[in-house]
Amino acid sequence: MQKKNIRNDVFHALIQAENGKLPKINRHNLPREDVGLFKELCLGVIRHKLFLDHVIDQFLKKKPSKNLRTILRIGAYQLLFLDKIPLHAILFETVQLAKAQSEKNFVNAVLRKISAQPKKTFFNKPKTLQDISTYYSIPLWMAEKWQRLLGFDLTETTCEISNCVAPLSLRINTLKTESLETEKQIKTLFGGASEGVLVEHSYNAPSNTSFSTTREFKEGHFVIQNEASQMVAWVLDPQPYESILDACAHPGVKTSHIAALMKNMGDIYCLDKKKPSLFHDNMERLGITIAHYHTHDLLKPLQLKKTFDRVLLDAPCSCWGVLRKHPEIKWRQSEKDLNHLQTTQKTMRDHLLPHLKNGGVFVYSVCTFSQEETLDFIEDTLKKYPDLSLENLEPFFPERVKKFIHKSGYFMCTPQKDGLDGFFICRFLKKISA
Numbered sequence: 001m002q003k004k005n006i007r008n009d010v011f012h013a014l015i016q017a018e019n020g021k022l023p024k025i026n027r028h029n030l031p032r033e034d035v036g037l038f039k040e041l042c043l044g045v046i047r048h049k050l051f052l053d054h055v056i057d058q059f060l061k062k063k064p065s066k067n068l069r070t071i072l073r074i075g076a077y078q079l080l081f082l083d084k085i086p087l088h089a090i091l092f093e094t095v096q097l098a099k100a101q102s103e104k105n106f107v108n109a110v111l112r113k114i115s116a117q118p119k120k121t122f123f124n125k126p127k128t129l130q131d132i133s134t135y136y137s138i139p140l141w142m143a144e145k146w147q148r149l150l151g152f153d154l155t156e157t158t159c160e161i162s163n164c165v166a167p168l169s170l171r172i173n174t175l176k177t178e179s180l181e182t183e184k185q186i187k188t189l190f191g192g193a194s195e196g197v198l199v200e201h202s203y204n205a206p207s208n209t210s211f212s213t214t215r216e217f218k219e220g221h222f223v224i225q226n227e228a229s230q231m232v233a234w235v236l237d238p239q240p241y242e243s244i245l246d247a248c249a250h251p252g253v254k255t256s257h258i259a260a261l262m263k264n265m266g267d268i269y270c271l272d273k274k275k276p277s278l279f280h281d282n283m284e285r286l287g288i289t290i291a292h293y294h295t296h297d298l299l300k301p302l303q304l305k306k307t308f309d310r311v312l313l314d315a316p317c318s319c320w321g322v323l324r325k326h327p328e329i330k331w332r333q334s335e336k337d338l339n340h341l342q343t344t345q346k347t348m349r350d351h352l353l354p355h356l357k358n359g360g361v362f363v364y365s366v367c368t369f370s371q372e373e374t375l376d377f378i379e380d381t382l383k384k385y386p387d388l389s390l391e392n393l394e395p396f397f398p399e400r401v402k403k404f405i406h407k408s409g410y411f412m413c414t415p416q417k418d419g420l421d422g423f424f425i426c427r428f429l430k431k432i433s434a
């Protein structure tokens, strides 16, 4: 039987992605041995799209059709970024994707020209912001916004990091530490794993580590979670027997950390618009019994009489801090989405705050660093809610965390080389009224 050309599935997934529908990479119906290459090609082409087009365009006389461009991107990605596939296999398998003989000849000719040129001639270090945007495949509007916020040098670093493959970060589930108590055991399970840089129970393993079939994962001994995201529950600082409102909780990554810090004692009232099945699976795997899930659209007010000791809003956002993991986001986002997200985040906040007890804590977090979703949110919240004050996080954390705590008290980091995702977290205290 002839072996299936995996690039055909990649081609269809990429066409779907171009039309705004993301390929379901994990659940794709593929033989197991092909899943790795499928993911590599799909994510690689999406991650390096601008750069690949820049290279391809040097060898074109006129604009190709969308299908032909996609085929050329698949071929160019293999030629420029992968070492293990022989040239003849790249050319043969990629050319097969074209339909008419004239298109096959065209694809073959362009890919041969790219392969004939020494690779390093395509990889000249960029100098201007426009070059940086192309070289690291970050949309120019985004790079321009980052430059206004971060300055040129940090923008270049952030573009470079955002274009890499993320490490696999994990958190030990302290509700079930028996088998993963020591660093040695982690290192045995994940070769090359290193301890996190900010908080305890956090580890980074190489990005290609497979974990989902390990006994330790199935039995809930660890959770896949970036260390910056782990900061959220530490900032919330939930205590055993408290009542917590966890808004935008699906699939329960932060819920599970909150529950662990509460030693699985108390009550976590979780809200999200998504269906609960994955959330319930996660809680069961991790041995959590105090999280109760309610499906609700937070753009509508809550029909709830209760108030809570602590409220977390882990809001939907522009995700600039996690583009390494979700490169498709950079192509489907536009500048005006930031205003829309800002309105969503404020509306959610307005629906949650009536349910915060006097003397209670409100934490807002987003995996991004846009001005609209971070500093503007603080400013608007303090203006609209005079009974809230912004707490300074510095006294609560050790020295190594402090470099990410701004002098007015919030936590913010852009994606870092040591594995941290970009994140923003702020904490408000509600006055005890007289």
Ligand SMILES: C[S@@+](CC[C@H](N)C(=O)[O-])C[C@H]1O[C@@H](n2cnc3c(N)ncnc32)[C@H](O)[C@@H]1O
Pocket (backbone or CB within 6 Å): 247, 248, 249, 250, 251, 252, 253, 254, 255, 271, 272, 273, 274, 296, 297, 298, 299, 314, 315, 316, 317
């Ligand atoms: C950043 S994710 C939350 C991640 C989650 N806290 C965790 O740690 O696993 C944002 C969540 O907001 C939810 N969301 C978006 N719009 C919503 C809405 N209108 N009402 C309720 N939930 C919403 C999404 O379903 C998504 O799960």
